Amino acid sequence: xxxxxxxxxxxxxxxxxxxxxxxxxxxxxxxxxxxxxxxxxxxxxxxxxxxxxxxxxxxxxxxxxxxxxxxxxxxxxxxxxxxxxxxxxxxxxxxxxxxxxxxxxxxxxxxxxxxxxxxxxxxxxxxxxxxxxxxxxxxxxxxxxxxxxxxxxxxxxxxxxxxxxxxxxxxxxxxxxxxxxxxxxxxxxxxxxxxxxxxxxxxxxxxxxxxxxxxxxxxxxxxxxxxxxxxxxxxxxxxxxxxxxxxxxxxxxxxxxxxxxxxxxxxxxxxxxxxxxxxxxxxxxxxxxxxxxxxxxxxxxxxxxxxxxxxxxxxxxxxxxxxxxxxxxxxxxxxxxxxxxxxxxxxxxxxxxxxxxxxxxxxxxxxxxxxxxxxxxxxxxxxxxxxxxxxxxxxxxxxxxxxxxxxxxxxxxxxxxxxxxxxxxxxxxxxxxxxxxxxxxxxxxxxxxxxxxxxxxxxxxxxxxxxxxxxxxxxxxxxxxxxxxxxxxxxxxxxxxxxxxxxxxxxxxxxxxxxxxxxxxxxxxxxxxxxxxxxxxxxxxxxxxxxxxxxxxxxxxxxxxxxxxxxxxxxxxxxxxxxxxxxxxxxxxxxxxxxxxxxxxxxxxxxxxxxxxxxxxxxxxxxxxxxxxxxxxxxxxxxxxxxxxxxxxxxxxxxxxxxxxxxxxxxxxxxxxxxxxxxxxxxxxxxxxxxxxxxxxxxxxxxxxxxxxxxxxxxxxxxxxxxxxxxxxxxxxxxxxxxxxxxxxxxxxxxxxxxxxxxxxxxxxxxxxxxxxxxxxxxxxxxxxxxxxxxxxxxxxxxxxxxxxxxxxxxxxxxxxxxxxxxxxxxxxxxxxxxxxxxxxxxxxxxxxxxxxxxxxxxxxxxxxxxxxxxxxxxxxxxxxxxxxxxxxxxxxxxxxxxxxxxxxxxxxxxxxx
Numbered sequence: 001x002x003x004x005x006x007x008x009x010x011x012x013x014x015x016x017x018x019x020x021x022x023x024x025x026x027x028x029x030x031x032x033x034x035x036x037x038x039x040x041x042x043x044x045x046x047x048x049x050x051x052x053x054x055x056x057x058x059x060x061x062x063x064x065x066x067x068x069x070x071x072x073x074x075x076x077x078x079x080x081x082x083x084x085x086x087x088x089x090x091x092x093x094x095x096x097x098x099x100x101x102x103x104x105x106x107x108x109x110x111x112x113x114x115x116x117x118x119x120x121x122x123x124x125x126x127x128x129x130x131x132x133x134x135x136x137x138x139x140x141x142x143x144x145x146x147x148x149x150x151x152x153x154x155x156x157x158x159x160x161x162x163x164x165x166x167x168x169x170x171x172x173x174x175x176x177x178x179x180x181x182x183x184x185x186x187x188x189x190x191x192x193x194x195x196x197x198x199x200x201x202x203x204x205x206x207x208x209x210x211x212x213x214x215x216x217x218x219x220x221x222x223x224x225x226x227x228x229x230x231x232x233x234x235x236x237x238x239x240x241x242x243x244x245x246x247x248x249x250x251x252x253x254x255x256x257x258x259x260x261x262x263x264x265x266x267x268x269x270x271x272x273x274x275x276x277x278x279x280x281x282x283x284x285x286x287x288x289x290x291x292x293x294x295x296x297x298x299x300x301x302x303x304x305x306x307x308x309x310x311x312x313x314x315x316x317x318x319x320x321x322x323x324x325x326x327x328x329x330x331x332x333x334x335x336x337x338x339x340x341x342x343x344x345x346x347x348x349x350x351x352x353x354x355x356x357x358x359x360x361x362x363x364x365x366x367x368x369x370x371x372x373x374x375x376x377x378x379x380x381x382x383x384x385x386x387x388x389x390x391x392x393x394x395x396x397x398x399x400x401x402x403x404x405x406x407x408x409x410x411x412x413x414x415x416x417x418x419x420x421x422x423x424x425x426x427x428x429x430x431x432x433x434x435x436x437x438x439x440x441x442x443x444x445x446x447x448x449x450x451x452x453x454x455x456x457x458x459x460x461x462x463x464x465x466x467x468x469x470x471x472x473x474x475x476x477x478x479x480x481x482x483x484x485x486x487x488x489x490x491x492x493x494x495x496x497x498x499x500x501x502x503x504x505x506x507x508x509x510x511x512x513x514x515x516x517x518x519x520x521x522x523x524x525x526x527x528x529x530x531x532x533x534x535x536x537x538x539x540x541x542x543x544x545x546x547x548x549x550x551x552x553x554x555x556x557x558x559x560x561x562x563x564x565x566x567x568x569x570x571x572x573x574x575x576x577x578x579x580x581x582x583x584x585x586x587x588x589x590x591x592x593x594x595x596x597x598x599x600x601x602x603x604x605x606x607x608x609x610x611x612x613x614x615x616x617x618x619x620x621x622x623x624x625x626x627x628x629x630x631x632x633x634x635x636x637x638x639x640x641x642x643x644x645x646x647x648x649x650x651x652x653x654x655x656x657x658x659x660x661x662x663x664x665x666x667x668x669x670x671x672x673x674x675x676x677x678x679x680x681x682x683x684x685x686x687x688x689x690x691x692x693x694x695x696x697x698x699x700x701x702x703x704x705x706x707x708x709x710x711x712x713x714x715x716x717x718x719x720x721x722x723x724x725x726x727x728x729x730x731x732x733x734x735x736x737x738x739x740x741x742x743x744x745x746x747x748x749x750x751x752x753x754x755x756x757x758x759x760x761x762x763x764x765x766x767x768x769x770x771x772x773x774x775x776x777x778x779x780x781x782x783x784x785x786x787x788x789x790x791x792x793x794x795x796x797x798x799x800x801x802x803x804x805x806x807x808x809x810x811x812x813x814x815x816x817x818x819x820x821x822x823x824x825x826x827x828x829x830x831x832x833x834x835x836x837x838x839x840x841x842x843x844x845x846x847x848x849x850x851x852x853x854x855x856x857x858x859x860x861x862x863x864x865x866x867x868x869x870x871x872x873x874x875x876x877x878x879x880x881x882x883x884x885x886x887x888x889x890x891x892x893x894x895x896x897x898x899x900x901x902x903x904x905x906x907x908x909x910x911x912x913x914x
Contacts, residue, residue, distance in 0.1 A: 018056075018116060020108050021048040026121035029093075035100060035126050043093040045120045046085065049108055053273070057893075057914040058108055060879050061089040064117070065105030068097050080104055084888060087914060091120055100124040111912045113880050165193055172207070181207025295326035303341075305332040316341030317359055321366045338367040353377015390415040401426045404435070461497075463488065472501030477514065493518075539563035552581065691716060700724075714754075729757035782817060782849060807834050807872065814839060816859060816899065817847045824889070825866045833871035833888065841905035858900035860910065865889045877907045887912065 023046045031038045049058045061082055068079050079095040089108075096102055103121045110116070133148055142151035157167010166186045172178030177196025185193070188201040198205075204213035211218035216225045222235035230252055231243040238257025244250055244265070255261040262269040267279035284294045292299045297309035305314045305327055312329035320339030323331070329345070336343050340359030346352040353376050360370035373382070380387030384394050391399045395410030398419060405412060408421045417426035422435040430441035438447050445452035450459055457464040463474045465488070474480060474488045476497035489510075492499045496514040501507070506526075511519040520530040528535045532542055539545050543559030552573040554561055561568040566575035574580040578591045586598035597603075646654040654660045661668035666678040686693045694701055699716035702724055714731035717724040722735030731754050738752040739745075759768040775785040786792070803819035805812055807826040814822070816839070826834045845853045865872050873888045877897060887895055887909070896911040 018110055018114055019050045020106075020116050020118045021050060022046070022106075022118055022120055023048070025118075026123070028123050028125050029096065030127065031124050032127050035098070035124055038096055038124060040093055040096075043096075043122065045091050047089040047091055047106060047108065047118070048087070049110060049116075051110075055087055057087045057111065057912060058089055059111045059113075059912065060109045060881055060883055060885060061091075062107050063091075063104055064107045065103075067099060067102035067104075068095070084886075086888075087890075093120075093122060096122070096124065109879075109881060111880075160187070164189055169193070179207040179209065181205055181211070293326070298326060298329075300327060300332075305329065307332075311346040313344040314341060315343075335366075337369050337372070340367075340370055350378055353379060388414075401428065402430065402432075404432075470501055470503045472499055474499045551585070553584075696720065726754070730755035782815075804866075807836065809834070812836070815847050816844060816861060817849070820860065821862045821864075823864055823866050824872050825869045826872050827868065827870060831870075833873060835873040835875055835886070837875050838877075838907055841901070844899065844905075853901045853905065855901060858898060858902065861897050861899060862894065863889070863897065864894040865891050867891055874907075877909055879909050890914070 025045065027043060027045070029038045029040065029043050047058070047061060049056050063080050063082070066079055079093070079097075081092045081094055083090040083092070091104065091106060093104070101121070101123045103119050106118050106120060108116045108118070133145065134150070137143055137150040139152060143149070151171075152173065153169075153171030155165070155167055155169050157165060157169075159165055164187045166188075167184070169178070169183045169185070170181075172180040177194070183198065183205040184203040185198045185201045186203055188198055192199065192201070202212070205211050206213075206218065210220065216223045218224075221237075222233060224234075225232040226245075228245075230245055232241075233243060234240050235257075239255065241254035241256075242252040244252055250266055251262070252265055253261070253263045259272045260270060264280065268276070270276040285296045287294045289299075292301055292304075298305060298307040300306065300323075302322070303316055303318050303320075305312065307313070307329040310329040312333070314329070314332045314336050316332070316336045317339040320335040320341075327335075333343050333345070335341075336355075337357050338360050340357050343355045343357075344353075345355075354374075355372060355376075356374045358371045358373055360368040362368075375381050376387070386393050386397070388397065391397060391412055391414030393399075393410070393412040393414070396406055397414075398405045398410070398412050399414035399416050401416045402424070403419065404424055405419055405421050411420045412418070415427065417424060417428075419425070423431075423433045425431040426441075428442070430439075430443065432439045432441075439445065440447075440452075450457055455465060455467050458480070460479050461476045463480055465472050465474065472488070474492060474497065476492055476495055478495035478497075480488065480491060489499055489501065491497075492510070493512045493516050494514075496512050498509075498511045500509045506524045508521065508523040510521040510523075513519055518529060522528050533540055534545075535541070536545075539561055540563075541559065541561040544554070544556045545559075545561050546555040547553065547561065547568055548555050552566070552568055552575065554568050554570050557570050559570065564576065566573055566577075566580075571584045572580070572582045578593075579589055581588045583601070586601050587595070589595045645656050651664055652660070652662045655671075658671040658673075659669060663679070667675070669675040683693045684695050688698065691699045692701075696719060698718045700712060700714075702717040702719070702722060712727075714724065714726035714728065719735070722733070722738075724731060724733045724735075726732055733752040735750060737748045737750070739747060739749050753772045755770045755772050757770055759770050762768050777783040777785055799821060801819065802821040802823055803814070804823045804825065805814060807824070807828075809828060809830075824836075828834065839847070841853060845851060863874065869891050871888050871890050873886050874895065874897075875886045876884060877887055877895075879885050889895060892914075894911075894913045895909065898908040898910050900906060900908065
């Protein structure tokens, strides 16, 4: 025989929006007539966990109680079994002992660690199949035996003194005034009983058409009681209702089998989700509604009080002092001032408003009084700001034009303007800053002594002018007055000063000393002059710039010309091509260095002294030869001088092609300047390859105080314990300590990389990016960008790659050292799910390149099942209760696991999301 389950669902143990569902919550179990051999094939229930209306996975489930267990005894696990079915758990009864009813207590734990309990009940029904003696009875006669009585009709009762019958009649059938059934009656005459006319004496009856008991009609659908107004129905399918006889579709009240129902002829209704609708007025002075406690004149919970009697609304932090009963508004307000929150109240016309409070310092059981951060109402302020009719102020109120506040930190924003300590901006446009150093307004405009006029910014001796026809800067040694336009240049020329002007056709910079003495003038049109020097776009000259044709000498005496062709004077010139003339042309040379002396030229030395002390005089060279004293060869005895080379054979050479050698060839160079040094080079100054050689370093001098604003500060520096190279956009440092002393010595570092290159605009179609270090590693069995035995500190570590694992039944390969986020996939047509055993300790150690994992090893992994995948079971993971369980993940589920060796090698659940 099959197990009969009641058509009901029980939701129990509601905790923080979690609930447990048992489908069904109680059952009947069939057994033989003596209660033995129970049929347990369908003796089970399905346990599901819900968060609101959404089913969520069960972290773990266990049996914590059984009707078979004696108090204080060990748990008998053989009387039940638990099996994971999808996101639910199947509880099966495996033994009921000798009990005719019983139960099992289930404890369910959520992924958040919350514990909920529910009870699964059962009742044993014994077999009622006809016994043998029933089959043998002829059904017409009464049979009495030692263990039974069989009769077609039976009356059990009595007869009173009037002969009236009271009792129960069992019987009836064909050609009988009664249908087969049971009939109870009181005070019925024998004649009426024999005719089947019990009438008003009938108390109850049950027959094949239904029945009646205590005025209730019994039908195959339920119990029915009708009066002149309506009909009360208690139906077997679970509904109870009182039907309006005038409108059967709109019952006075109804409790449906699915949990929905109505009262007040449908003016109060609720659905299966508990959502209720009230068409009329709702009045209560106690109870709960929507998580709110109902008081005599308030609605409240731990954090909120709405008091209608005292015109008060309060919202406080949940950590405030707890209230056992309905709180007073005064007590709740006091708690707000301590735990922090908001209060809205109206006491009278002088005490009302909206207040905000910050939490005070904690005490043993509560908080000290906190700080009020704003108030609006009879007293107005926000943070430290007060609010009035015409002003918003902090400190003392000053709402008078032309005035500062009295002390630092005071600010007033009012109808007369904005003002603070040593500054104000009045509503009429007058503004003053730095206590008069800057004043702007209709009356005057001054900034640090500079007066702002129309087209002019000026002091007594300086003016910056911008007019329609010209603009200029004028700086004078005397008062400029109100002169304008070109008259200012005349004023500068007469009184001394500098001006820079620009007009529609030229620009000019000039300086004068007192008395119209021109010091210099630079102009875009006309003659330029610095002191006595004049210049134009081709030449700088004194006197005149004219040259004598063909001679390269100036045409006028006292003239000197510097041009792109060379330097020209009345009697000499040095030309740009390297040639030149001296002494009116008597001495000249060409671009190849060939010198020509006129016949009138003589070269003479007053004396030449040799190494032997011999002195000669009047040495000269003329067209006839060289005339001098004795030339001794003792000074040229170490080698050979020729037109090709100067050499000391094997020791040093200066060759005609520019090559040479020193130190017996240990230092040599070719004609291009390429040098070879066999020995040691020692240098404390100079340069090499364009890099400065300094005391103890090569390149730019580095300082311990930190970066310099100079653009070349980051250029190459090489010290014995420090290296730096870079530019204004970024640099790299390595050395003994690369943190500047300006950082205070709080920490040190041996490497430092800085990249502050401007890089915010480009046309590549994606965001520009700067990297401090760009690492590209490949070619190894394992490739790592960085290896460190210390923590890495950064605002964020961004993963840019996940590992996709597709299970095929042929094993799998996973490497925790290369990825920590894995997307799982399984679609085999042969199985509904796949079980996966995670790598052993030895395998994980091999992945990280060690023989044994260190004792403090740990890494966090994230697994997610991809869309379209079949279920994947990750085996051998410790849950939040330290039970070793298997986690079955459906498509879209994810799990976060800690792999560690601290408490022995294990996989520990951190988070599970379904």
